[in-house]
Amino acid sequence: MHCAPKSVALFALLLSSACATGVVDGPADKTGSEGTTGPTDLDTHDPDSADSADTADSGDLVPTTPLEDVLTQEALLGHLDALQAIADTHDHTRYTFGDGYKDSVAYAVSVFENAGYTVTQQTFTLSGFDEDSPPELSRIAPDSRAYPGADLRTLTYSAGGDVTAALAAVDVVMPPGASSNSSTSGCQASDFDGFPAGSVALIQRGSCSFSEKVQYAEAAGAVAVLIYNEGQSGRQAVESWTLDPGIPVRVPVLGTSFDVGADLYAALEAGPVEVRVVVDAGIVEERVTNVLAELDRGDPDQLVVVGAHLDSVTAGPGINDNGTGTAFVLAAAEAAVAVDLHPERRIRWALWGAEEIGLIGSDHYVSELSSADIDRHYANLNFDMIGSPNGGRFIYDGDGSATGYAGPPGSDDIEALFEAWFDSQGLTHLPTAFDGRSDYGPFIWAGIPAGGLFSGAEVSKSSTEADLFGGRAGEPLDACYHQDCDSRSNIDETLFYEMSLAAAHVTRRVAEGTAAMGPPPPVRVPHPRIDPHTVPLGHGHGHGCHPVDR
Numbered sequence: 001m002h003c004a005p006k007s008v009a010l011f012a013l014l015l016s017s018a019c020a021t022g023v024v025d026g027p028a029d030k031t032g033s034e035g036t037t038g039p040t041d042l043d044t045h046d047p048d049s050a051d052s053a054d055t056a057d058s059g060d061l062v063p064t065t066p067l068e069d070v071l072t073q074e075a076l077l078g079h080l081d082a083l084q085a086i087a088d089t090h091d092h093t094r095y096t097f098g099d100g101y102k103d104s105v106a107y108a109v110s111v112f113e114n115a116g117y118t119v120t121q122q123t124f125t126l127s128g129f130d131e132d133s134p135p136e137l138s139r140i141a142p143d144s145r146a147y148p149g150a151d152l153r154t155l156t157y158s159a160g161g162d163v164t165a166a167l168a169a170v171d172v173v174m175p176p177g178a179s180s181n182s183s184t185s186g187c188q189a190s191d192f193d194g195f196p197a198g199s200v201a202l203i204q205r206g207s208c209s210f211s212e213k214v215q216y217a218e219a220a221g222a223v224a225v226l227i228y229n230e231g232q233s234g235r236q237a238v239e240s241w242t243l244d245p246g247i248p249v250r251v252p253v254l255g256t257s258f259d260v261g262a263d264l265y266a267a268l269e270a271g272p273v274e275v276r277v278v279v280d281a282g283i284v285e286e287r288v289t290n291v292l293a294e295l296d297r298g299d300p301d302q303l304v305v306v307g308a309h310l311d312s313v314t315a316g317p318g319i320n321d322n323g324t325g326t327a328f329v330l331a332a333a334e335a336a337v338a339v340d341l342h343p344e345r346r347i348r349w350a351l352w353g354a355e356e357i358g359l360i361g362s363d364h365y366v367s368e369l370s371s372a373d374i375d376r377h378y379a380n381l382n383f384d385m386i387g388s389p390n391g392g393r394f395i396y397d398g399d400g401s402a403t404g405y406a407g408p409p410g411s412d413d414i415e416a417l418f419e420a421w422f423d424s425q426g427l428t429h430l431p432t433a434f435d436g437r438s439d440y441g442p443f444i445w446a447g448i449p450a451g452g453l454f455s456g457a458e459v460s461k462s463s464t465e466a467d468l469f470g471g472r473a474g475e476p477l478d479a480c481y482h483q484d485c486d487s488r489s490n491i492d493e494t495l496f497y498e499m500s501l502a503a504a505h506v507t508r509r510v511a512e513g514t515a516a517m518g519p520p521p522p523v524r525v526p527h528p529r530i531d532p533h534t535v536p537l538g539h540g541h542g543h544g545c546h547p548v549d550r
């Protein structure tokens with residue numbers, strides 16, 4: 001799978017306005033139960049009040065049953081089952097460019113619409129590099145030799161192609177010079193004087209960028225380019241090299257070890273050489289879809305975006321990551337209708353695409369907001385992995401007390417709401433790094449306060465965490481993180497339910513808004529980004545990049 005962000009350029013926004021057309025209600029009211037101040041007014045809840053919950057749109061002024069009182073474990077697990085079934089019919093994955101994702105979108109849309117929501121699919125096109133199978137390089141003449149795959153690597157942003165042609169060396173330094181960048185192979189147009197158009201260029205690493213070498217080669221009529229490592233100590237093996245994504249390439253560009261280059265050069269010294277180059281890659285345009293759902297209830301100038309990413313990695317079905325957050329959003333949205341929730345603030349339920357390849361969906365959403373739109377966003381709540389099989393109850397460190405990195409003002413209030421809820425339930429909790437490694441990142445960078453929950457990924461459970469949460473110290477919080485085994489059986493259902501109830505409670509409190517959080521500031525101030533690696537707590541959620549890939 002791809003570790004580097006795949007995003008190159010974003011095109012063609014097709015976002016229609018998210019105005020409600022299906023549901024029209026009276027003005028927002030404040031008949032909810034949050035008449036008291038302070039974060040722990042939970043004793044006002046009637047546990048049987050779900051029985052009196054009204055159906056949607058039956059009228060205003062219905063006392064609101066707390067959202068968390070009607071969120072059932074059955075509903076949550078039912079959505080997980082549905083997502084697993086989707087993955088089962090699509091090669092065990094719901095990755096963002098596959099049919100498993102399309103079906104996940106269709107499922108989410110149907111759930112929202114059946115509950116009465118107005119749904120907007122925010123779609124846009126993402127242009128990126130994609131390689132479908134490993135490259136091949138073989139010598140065809142004067143004799144046949146296939147080079148081992150371990151010595152070959154396609155340059156990122158190479159074009160694809162299957163080319164058989166004569167080979168021509170370009171100003172190489174053989175044997176290589178004593179120090180790196182002794183070679184200027186392919187760095188000047190004059191290096192290609194006499195280069196036979198229609199040939200494959202054999203170029204040595206050194207002195208200038210790979211893109212410069214390829215541009216000159218293309219101009220000289222090369223039909224493919226081989227770039228071999230320069231040959232000094234430390235510049236022997238093939239490496240991962242990247243072309244400039246801003247300069248389109250028309251021919252396959254393959255990197256090789258020094259040994260491959262030396263073998264081909266030796267053959268050229270003896271006479272004409274013909275090679276075959278196969279690169280199964282290129283720039284593809286893919287559609288990314290975010291799903292947004294809301295009712296015409298609550299102040300649309302105080303939006304509370306409650307989000308989770310809907311995509312999985314290519315390696316697996318993504319039921320903990322992030323079927324759990326998705327299932328929470330769907331079940332909570334249904335529950336909000338079931339209790340006829342009329343919040344002071346507008347809730348916008350959001351399921352993001354392309355999180356696993358770099359927060360693409362949520363980043364696009366925020367990037368499309370004007371500064372006035374950003375000021376209309378009251379808060380973002382994010383739920384990404386909340387049912388980890390050896391997990392814990394981790395709260396994003398909105399006040400920075402544990403990590404030194406706080407979110408925008410208001411993030412501290414959201415963290416406090418989660419803490420108070422878990423305390424009220426007699427459930428332990430710990431802070432986790434609030435470093436922007438999930439879909440709340442684009443929101444906090446825009447100055448919008450955020451918060452959320454996380455139950456753990458590939459990091460091993462500490463003895464402190466095992467003491468607080470149970471489970472197995474020294475083993476990963478989610479041993480199936482970003483793997484095929486992140487399936488329906490990879491869920492701690494009790495933990496998932498506890499986390500979902502906390503999420504529902506805080507969603508309600510932030511949206512009801514009476515005492516939980518103050519009025520928004522008139523203007524959101526952009527928030528500095530940090531390097532996630534500088535934040536000391538190791539519970540951040542990696543994105544499309546398993547740690548072994550780094």
Ligand SMILES: [Zn+2]
Pocket residue numbers: 309321322355384385541
């Ligand atoms: Zn995730």
